[in-house]
Amino acid sequence: VVEETDVSEREQILGRVREALRQPSRKPHVHGVPRVPTAGGDRTIADVLPVAATDFASRVEQFLRNAEELKSDFRVVGSAVELTHNLRLLAEAEGWQKIAAHRGASVEWVVPRLGLPVMWTDPGFDARELEACGVGISECDALVAQTGSVVVTSRSAGGRALSVLPPHHVVLAREEQLVGSLPDALALLREKYAGDFPSMISFITGPSRTGDIERILVLGAHGPRKLTVILHP
Amino acid sequence: VSGDLEHRRRIQTALGKYEVKRDEKERLFQDWAGARQLAAERKWEAVNGLADHLEALVRGLEARGTRVHWASTAAQAREIIVGIARDRKARSVVKSKAMTAEEVHLNEALEQAGVEVVESDLGEFIVQLREEPPYHIVFPAMHLTRGEIQEVFQKKLGDAPSDNPEELTLVARRVLRRKYVEADLGITGANFAVAETGMIAVTENEGNARLTAALPRTMVTLLGIEKVVGRLEDLALFWPMLATAGAGQLITGYNTLYGGPRQPGEADGPEEYHVVLLDNGRTALLADAEQRDALHCIRCGACLNVCPIFRNVGGHSYGTTYCGPIGSVITPHLRELQEWKHLSYASSLCGACTEACPVGIDLHHHLLQNRRNAAAAKPRWWERLAFRWFAPVAASSRLWSLVTRLGRWTRPFHRVVLGTRLDPARAWTRTRGLPPVARQTFKEWWRKRT
Numbered sequence: 001v002v003e004e005t006d007v008s009e010r011e012q013i014l015g016r017v018r019e020a021l022r023q024p025s026r027k028p029h030v031h032g033v034p035r036v037p038t039a040g041g042d043r044t045i046a047d048v049l050p051v052a053a054t055d056f057a058s059r060v061e062q063f064l065r066n067a068e069e070l071k072s073d074f075r076v077v078g079s080a081v082e083l084t085h086n087l088r089l090l091a092e093a094e095g096w097q098k099i100a101a102h103r104g105a106s107v108e109w110v111v112p113r114l115g116l117p118v119m120w121t122d123p124g125f126d127a128r129e130l131e132a133c134g135v136g137i138s139e140c141d142a143l144v145a146q147t148g149s150v151v152v153t154s155r156s157a158g159g160r161a162l163s164v165l166p167p168h169h170v171v172l173a174r175e176e177q178l179v180g181s182l183p184d185a186l187a188l189l190r191e192k193y194a195g196d197f198p199s200m201i202s203f204i205t206g207p208s209r210t211g212d213i214e215r216i217l218v219l220g221a222h223g224p225r226k227l228t229v230i231l232h233p
Numbered sequence: 234v235s236g237d238l239e240h241r242r243r244i245q246t247a248l249g250k251y252e253v254k255r256d257e258k259e260r261l262f263q264d265w266a267g268a269r270q271l272a273a274e275r276k277w278e279a280v281n282g283l284a285d286h287l288e289a290l291v292r293g294l295e296a297r298g299t300r301v302h303w304a305s306t307a308a309q310a311r312e313i314i315v316g317i318a319r320d321r322k323a324r325s326v327v328k329s330k331a332m333t334a335e336e337v338h339l340n341e342a343l344e345q346a347g348v349e350v351v352e353s354d355l356g357e358f359i360v361q362l363r364e365e366p367p368y369h370i371v372f373p374a375m376h377l378t379r380g381e382i383q384e385v386f387q388k389k390l391g392d393a394p395s396d397n398p399e400e401l402t403l404v405a406r407r408v409l410r411r412k413y414v415e416a417d418l419g420i421t422g423a424n425f426a427v428a429e430t431g432m433i434a435v436t437e438n439e440g441n442a443r444l445t446a447a448l449p450r451t452m453v454t455l456l457g458i459e460k461v462v463g464r465l466e467d468l469a470l471f472w473p474m475l476a477t478a479g480a481g482q483l484i485t486g487y488n489t490l491y492g493g494p495r496q497p498g499e500a501d502g503p504e505e506y507h508v509v510l511l512d513n514g515r516t517a518l519l520a521d522a523e524q525r526d527a528l529h530c531i532r533c534g535a536c537l538n539v540c541p542i543f544r545n546v547g548g549h550s551y552g553t554t555y556c557g558p559i560g561s562v563i564t565p566h567l568r569e570l571q572e573w574k575h576l577s578y579a580s581s582l583c584g585a586c587t588e589a590c591p592v593g594i595d596l597h598h599h600l601l602q603n604r605r606n607a608a609a610a611k612p613r614w615w616e617r618l619a620f621r622w623f624a625p626v627a628a629s630s631r632l633w634s635l636v637t638r639l640g641r642w643t644r645p646f647h648r649v650v651l652g653t654r655l656d657p658a659r660a661w662t663r664t665r666g667l668p669p670v671a672r673q674t675f676k677e678w679w680r681k682r683t
Contacts, residue, residue: 030270182469216249221402222441222443224440
């Protein structure tokens with residue numbers, strides 16, 4: 001019976017939508033804006049967004065500038081040894097007791113070298129146990145220089161909770177994953193998953209934050225207080 | 234509120250900080266005006282192809298095992314979601330910010346069904362503890378000081394070590410973490426829906442919606458049918474524009490796409506995902522070709538922030554779910570014109586809202602059109618009666634001076650009946666103060682001078 005009422009409700013709403021749209025509305029024109037850019041041709045999203053860096057070095061620089069403003073910790077390392085060293089220092093400084101991690105080539109290589117108990121989240125896990133971990137380590141699908149964002153999905157980079165439940169999220173990114181702009185990142189996702197998207201895709205920009213009390217910035221509202229992004233070869 | 238100077242000062246300060254940040258981020262865009270035009274065009278295409286877009290959205294969602302529900306009215310939406318909670322014997326629900334849930338009064342319905350509802354967005358959590366509606370569609374607790382927040386935490390949670398925003402946030406984090414792990418059901422709103430790929434997009438800063446979508450076994454999203462955009466790439470435009478216009482950020486902390494429940498091979502996520510598509514008057518607004526662009530709204534709140542009316546009367550004075558200029562435009566369509574037409578008069582028609590709108594909605598002209606439509610439609614009987622009496626009084630100088638004098642003499646007695654059913658001005662005084670009658674009229678004053 002529930003199914004039937006749903007079907008009819010659906011038909012009714014779609015019917016009202018179609019009926020309403022029989023009367024056309026005028027194309028919008030925002031006051032004072034030329035209809036086409038002066039350069040000619042159609043205006044594209046990339047034309048209006050903030051400038052995105054084009055080559056690798058300037059992408060790194062742009063990501064770094066954004067990370068500073070967002071209070072993310074962005075590090076560029078030259079080798080696997082340096083990557084391990086950086087993580088060891090973080091583990092000591094923050095006193096990690098247990099690490100939550102999601103499988104992936106770099107994670108699987110580096111995490112066992114830290115000499116700490118590891119909870120692998122891939123086969124499923126208990127939320128309380130994950131919450132007790134001092135850090136969640138995952139890879140990512142892309143980094144976006146234009147905005148300082150990290151792209152993760154429920155399939156490739158830690159599921160849904162790993163990047164928000166522990167107090168610190170560490171992201172390991174390969175150099176070729178750093179893209180210039182948001183349109184580039186979405187195009188990359190489309191190419192990678194065409195027709196078979198994961199159930200969750202998240203663009204994470206900085207650690208969790210709130211300004212709900214007197215518009216004063218506080219980090220770690222619900223999600224992690226710290227976000228560390230390590231770019232490695 | 235407009236008489237409360239301290240309150241006004243607080244709102245102005247908060248919005249002053251916002252303006253600085255917003256201008257800074259707008260300047261980062263290569264072409265902010267062009268971005269607004271492009272956003273208006275993309276939304277125009279989305280809204281004018283709504284039926285096809287909705288069908289594509291639903292196809293995509295259902296292909297991943299999402300259950301889609303349709304609700305024509307607020308009552309149906311409540312019934313569907315309360316039904317989901319009841320069937321799963323849910324005892325507690327954790328919610329991330331959703332204006333649609335405010336619109337259909339979902340919390341009350343769930344609580345009546347014996348389900349505990351916890352708001353997880355910090356601002357929403359605070360106003361929920363104070364048993365108030367949100368003050369602003371983006372900053373729900375912007376009217377409160379840290380002292381007031383400490384007070385309500387002390388009273389309701391018994392835990393408020395200081396009035397330091399960081400410590401207060403930590404208290405909320407601790408309390409809400411427990412709720413997350415216990416909750417049977419997670420409810421979110423939505424900022425966009427992508428027709429082409431069949432996904433729901435949620436924008437937030439705190440990570441509370443991410444947790445709402447990760448931990449409970451069942452997830453529900455309630456969204457208005459107008460939220461659909463055509464292509465995935467459109468989000469590359471809307472995400473930074475929403476953040477810039479809404480909060481003066483280049484992009485919000487978490488912009489997340491949800492397409493279904495946990496899929497095979499995924500580590501976690503809800504077993505069931507339900508999407509409820511809400512009409513509740515939106516098709517009526519869609520049918521008005523002149524004001525259809527009001528459905529382009531991305532609920533950034535920019536028009537509230539710049540509105541001289543909002544900045545003086547505050548968000549609670551409107552008595553509506555959606556306040557400020559956009560609320561005054563759409564509420565008469567979503568609810569009832571004659572009952573809500575007064576909102577369109579609470580405007581200076583300065584056009585600041587239209588200029589601020591990132592998707593180019595012609596807000597101040599729509600306020601004028603609402604006034605025109607209200608005047609053309611049949612007014613209520615008591616309104617007609619009132620004007621039939623008023624016209625001869627206003628037209629005669631003798632009658633006018635008699636009536637104003639009467640008003641002055643009888644005013645002291647008004648206090649006796651004020652707030653009771655006997656008050657002849659009750660329709661007015663129920664929600665606002667009556668301005669005092671001047672001690673002398675202009676004519677009297679003039680006569681004394683000459």
